[in-house]
Amino acid sequence: MTAHVAVIGTGYVGLTTGAYLAHLGHHVVCADVIEEKVALLNDGEVPFFEAGLHEMVHEGIAGGRLRFVLGAATAVPGAEFVFLCLPTPQSEDGSADLSYIEGVAAEIGPHLEAEAVVITKSTVPVGTTTKVARLLARDDVFVVANPEFLREGSALHDCLHPDRIVIGSDDQEAAMRVASLFEHLEAPLIVTNPASAEAIKYSSNAFLATKVSFINAIAHLCELFGADVRDVALGMGYDKRIGFEFLRPGPGFGGSCFPKDSRALIRMADDVGYDFEVLRGVVDMNERQFAWIADKIAAALRGPLDGKTIAVWGLTFKARTDDLRESPALHVIDHLLERGATIRAFDPMVKHEIDGITVCGDAYAACDGADALAVLTEWDDFRWLDFDKVAEAMATRIVVDARNLLDPTALRRRGFSYDGIGRV
Ligand code: UGA
Numbered sequence: 001m002t003a004h005v006a007v008i009g010t011g012y013v014g015l016t017t018g019a020y021l022a023h024l025g026h027h028v029v030c031a032d033v034i035e036e037k038v039a040l041l042n043d044g045e046v047p048f049f050e051a052g053l054h055e056m057v058h059e060g061i062a063g064g065r066l067r068f069v070l071g072a073a074t075a076v077p078g079a080e081f082v083f084l085c086l087p088t089p090q091s092e093d094g095s096a097d098l099s100y101i102e103g104v105a106a107e108i109g110p111h112l113e114a115e116a117v118v119i120t121k122s123t124v125p126v127g128t129t130t131k132v133a134r135l136l137a138r139d140d141v142f143v144v145a146n147p148e149f150l151r152e153g154s155a156l157h158d159c160l161h162p163d164r165i166v167i168g169s170d171d172q173e174a175a176m177r178v179a180s181l182f183e184h185l186e187a188p189l190i191v192t193n194p195a196s197a198e199a200i201k202y203s204s205n206a207f208l209a210t211k212v213s214f215i216n217a218i219a220h221l222c223e224l225f226g227a228d229v230r231d232v233a234l235g236m237g238y239d240k241r242i243g244f245e246f247l248r249p250g251p252g253f254g255g256s257c258f259p260k261d262s263r264a265l266i267r268m269a270d271d272v273g274y275d276f277e278v279l280r281g282v283v284d285m286n287e288r289q290f291a292w293i294a295d296k297i298a299a300a301l302r303g304p305l306d307g308k309t310i311a312v313w314g315l316t317f318k319a320r321t322d323d324l325r326e327s328p329a330l331h332v333i334d335h336l337l338e339r340g341a342t343i344r345a346f347d348p349m350v351k352h353e354i355d356g357i358t359v360c361g362d363a364y365a366a367c368d369g370a371d372a373l374a375v376l377t378e379w380d381d382f383r384w385l386d387f388d389k390v391a392e393a394m395a396t397r398i399v400v401d402a403r404n405l406l407d408p409t410a411l412r413r414r415g416f417s418y419d420g421i422g423r424v
Helices: 012-023 035-042 053-062 099-111 128-136 155-160 172-181 194-225 229-237 258-271 277-301 328-338 363-367 380-384 387-393 408-413
Strands: 004-008 027-032 066-070 081-084 117-120 142-145 165-168 189-192 309-313 342-346 372-375 398-401 417-419
Touching (some): 012 027, 012 053, 012 066, 012 081, 012 155, 027 035, 035 066, 053 066, 081 099, 081 172, 099 117, 099 128, 117 128, 117 172, 128 142, 142 172, 142 194, 165 172, 165 194, 172 189, 189 194, 194 229, 194 277, 277 328, 277 372, 277 398, 309 328, 363 387, 408 417
Parallel strands (some): 081 117, 165 189, 309 372, 372 398, 398 417
Antiparallel strands (some): 142 165
């Protein structure tokens, strides 16, 4: 089946969705409100880094199956399916701000084809799909939830090989029409009502965030017990009910999803009169983790951070992305700056200035005259550097590896003191 599809919003979710739907053979029109962005995309330029996306956008444009237009109302005429891939930023009170979604729903309502299916794709609070249906003010169209589970850094792989496809609809036929868009993908299909589909997305992110905070707590304990968190996680992971994934301790979870979605779910729970204590603990634990890493650096230096120069490797919220949103590395840096340290940082994906810190051209330059080195993002490149050169560059040979990325033996051989996370 080949369909005419409109995708509203060309952020991470929207652009990836547009590109891979075109790759699956559909005719896709993507809309954005920023004129320069639309022009850039029509030239095949992708405004952020995501492996393989640039190539897939090119493939779509060259094949005549993918184009970009200004404004949602321009994109929807002729579309059988309209994906809403709009941001839901965090409001002051922790809830998700729905103004983009609401604005677009009101805008496209009059322009939709009869029988069109409007699909909420980006993460939207429970109840939004029903709200969109009201705002469209059309009784001849359908609104369906189809949450996206892609991870930055492996977005296309995740879209083309999903663990599951979730469709939330009160209309079985509309649900099946959406499912047919993905007929080439092999994945379990879950068809449920809109509220359950929306809840699946929040519960999945909140559960993964819980795993990360849990293993970070276990890492604390391991240091006190004299245990090694990597072996503990391995031993736990063989239990199929637990699994190996998301049990890597680190400086905390970040990015545009986990922190925002966890807070939004706590807020949604509050709104219906339920105190989601467990999830509040997860978020609190995560915020304490940033300070804990700063404490570890101070402890390794055996003194106050005031006046010290700290080299930082890694600024993005995780490896294989250029995304700095809610990056734990930046949160840890904030603590270090507050305590009077000077920061020299390097990240393979970050070349621009960042307030209050010196962004260096390579990993060695970041170490120049540094009193300690902190590894905050798990870029594989860092493992293969010349550590003799690192040792020479630093004023004192101290490493705090918040991702357990480097080889302690190789470092200790070169006279470094090494502190990982959750191991002695
Ligand atoms: C996350 C989910 O994994 C996706 O399924 C979801 O679609 C997406 O949010 C979203 O809602 O859009 P993403 O934010 O790209 O994807 O990043 P993850 O790979 O999940 O990592 C989130 C954070 O947890 C990162 O800071 C990462 O370093 C941290 N993490 C992850 C750990 O500290 N330890 C782990 O073992 C795993």
